[in-house]
Amino acid sequence: xxxxxxxxxxxxxxxxxxxxxxxxxxxxxxxxxxxxxxxxxxxxxxxxxxxxxxxxxxxxxxxxxxxxxxxxxxxxxxxxxxxxxxxxxxxxxxxxxxxxxxxxxxxxxxxxxxxxxxxxxxxxxxxxxxxxxxxxxxxxxxxxxxxxxxxxxxxxxxxxxxxxxxxxxxxxxxxxxxxxxxxxxxxxxxxxxxxxxxxxxxxxxxxxxxxxxxxxxxxxxxxxxxxxxxxxxxxxxxxxxxxxxxxxxxxxxxxxxxxxxxxxxxxxxxxxxxxxxxxxxxxxxxxxxxxxxxxxxxxxxxxxxxxxxxxxxxxxxxxxxxxxxxxxxxxxxxxxxxxxxxxxxxxxxxxxxxxxxxxxxxxxxxxxxxxxxxxxxxxxxxxxxxxxxxxxxxxxxxxxxxxxxxxxxxxxxx
Numbered sequence: 044x045x046x047x048x049x050x051x052x053x054x055x056x057x058x059x060x061x062x063x064x065x066x067x068x069x070x071x072x073x074x075x076x077x078x079x080x081x082x083x084x085x086x087x088x089x090x091x092x093x094x095x096x097x098x099x100x101x102x103x104x105x106x107x108x109x110x111x112x113x114x115x116x117x118x119x120x121x122x123x124x125x126x127x128x129x130x131x132x133x134x135x136x137x138x139x140x141x142x143x144x145x146x147x148x149x150x151x152x153x154x155x156x157x158x159x160x161x162x163x164x165x166x167x168x169x170x171x172x173x174x175x176x177x178x179x180x181x182x183x184x185x186x187x188x189x190x191x192x193x194x195x196x197x198x199x200x201x202x203x204x205x206x207x208x209x210x211x212x213x214x215x216x217x218x219x220x221x222x223x224x225x226x227x228x229x230x231x232x233x234x235x236x237x238x239x240x241x242x243x244x245x246x247x248x249x250x251x252x253x254x255x256x257x258x259x260x261x262x263x264x265x266x267x268x269x270x271x272x273x274x275x276x277x278x279x280x281x282x283x284x285x286x287x288x289x290x291x292x293x294x295x296x297x298x299x300x301x302x303x304x305x306x307x308x309x310x311x312x313x314x315x316x317x318x319x320x321x322x323x324x325x326x327x328x329x330x331x332x333x334x335x336x337x338x339x340x341x342x343x344x345x346x347x348x349x350x351x352x353x354x355x356x357x358x359x360x361x362x363x364x365x366x367x368x369x370x371x372x373x374x375x376x377x378x379x380x381x382x383x384x385x386x387x388x389x390x391x392x393x394x395x396x397x398x399x400x401x402x403x404x405x406x407x408x409x410x411x412x413x414x415x416x417x418x419x420x421x422x423x424x425x426x427x428x429x430x431x432x433x434x435x436x437x438x439x440x441x442x443x444x445x446x447x448x449x450x451x452x453x454x455x456x457x
Contacts (some may be wrong), residue, residue: 070246071284078138078255106286120380125149128327169245225269287423342386365397397421
């Protein structure tokens with residue numbers, strides 16, 4: 044609290060006067076909240092909406108976990124912070140890699156900057172894939188529910204997490220993983236009382252359960268109970284999401300997939316014999332946790348071999364059923380605020396009920412227990428942005444982004 048204002052990535056923030064918690068609920072389509080509130084399962088949220096502010100904001104496209112979590116904690120889009128997917132093709136090394144390493148991050152986080160002013164900071168994320176990015180150069184507590192049993196004072200700023208939370212280590216494929224995040228947040232606020240806390244969940248439930256179903260409402264009722272405890276502890280709470288979620292199935296209930304690598308192989312292999320190398324399709328949704336989505340999302344980038352006519356490729360792809368938009372590298376970088384050097388020659392976005400794959404042979408969908416639900420496109424861009432306080436002086440007519448969460452919580456809600 045040494046300075047009245049802190050500027051990070053071109054945005055200025057006030058120091059918190061009360062403990063401030065920003066929550067990113069993975070895959071939280073706004074209708075999940077509406078259905079749970081309407082059926083009486085979220086009494087805290089109903090009260091928070093009445094006395095605070097409930098907005099619908101835009102997340103970053105591609106509407107995936109890593110780009111949006113990093114936008115929330117940096118306050119800027121991927122064109123600034125550099126994280127444009129969970130996964131990318133590194134042209135320099137000619138390899139496809141996960142974007143979990145902080146070396147891909149091009150901007151400081153607000154969390155690290157706040158910690159440098161002397162504020163106490165705590166971060167709890169569901170999956171460990173985000174921990175290193177969110178905690179990059181941050182002094183404070185930072186651990187994942189997935190590996191809570193391995194947290195050490197030196198590495199994570201805390202030890203004996205399971206004893207603190209009073210819960211066993213949860214399965215990575217369970218609602219318990221997100222509940223552990225909330226339970227840990229409440230315990231940290233009771234025992235440590237950080238000035239600023241960031242909680243990030245997993246979308247395991249949202250991939251399986253549509254808004255208004257019993258499984259979804261049970262999850263949001265659980266979440267509501269923990270948020271009520273944080274409210275009782277005097278916290279300013281900002282609630283948002285990294286992306287929405289939609290069913291991605293044909294009328295017979297099977298996944299509605301456009302296999303883009305197969306499509307390019309068929310086109311270039313039969314009509315353009317002078318092109319000797321293959322197109323390369325990258326699915327930025329790809330991460331180590333593919334059981335619930337099969338690495339199928341609504342956003343892809345394509346690296347084209349020399350000799351391909353770009354306008355013709357765009358026109359051909361745009362005519363494919365289920366494709367919403369096809370953009371060149373420059374068009375996509377401008378429209379979606381992406382780093383141009385980390386996306387392909389083309390960016391392809393599919394429609395609400397359709398996903399994009401590489402080759403049919405490369406996607407194992409046998410683990411899908413329920414009809415496919417996924418994300419990544421423009422159709423999953425709308426997310427909640429809720430503050431449990433009135434926000435005097437806020438211009439509510441402007442376009443809101445999920446990465447405005449810290450600005451609203453620190454500059455208006457205190």
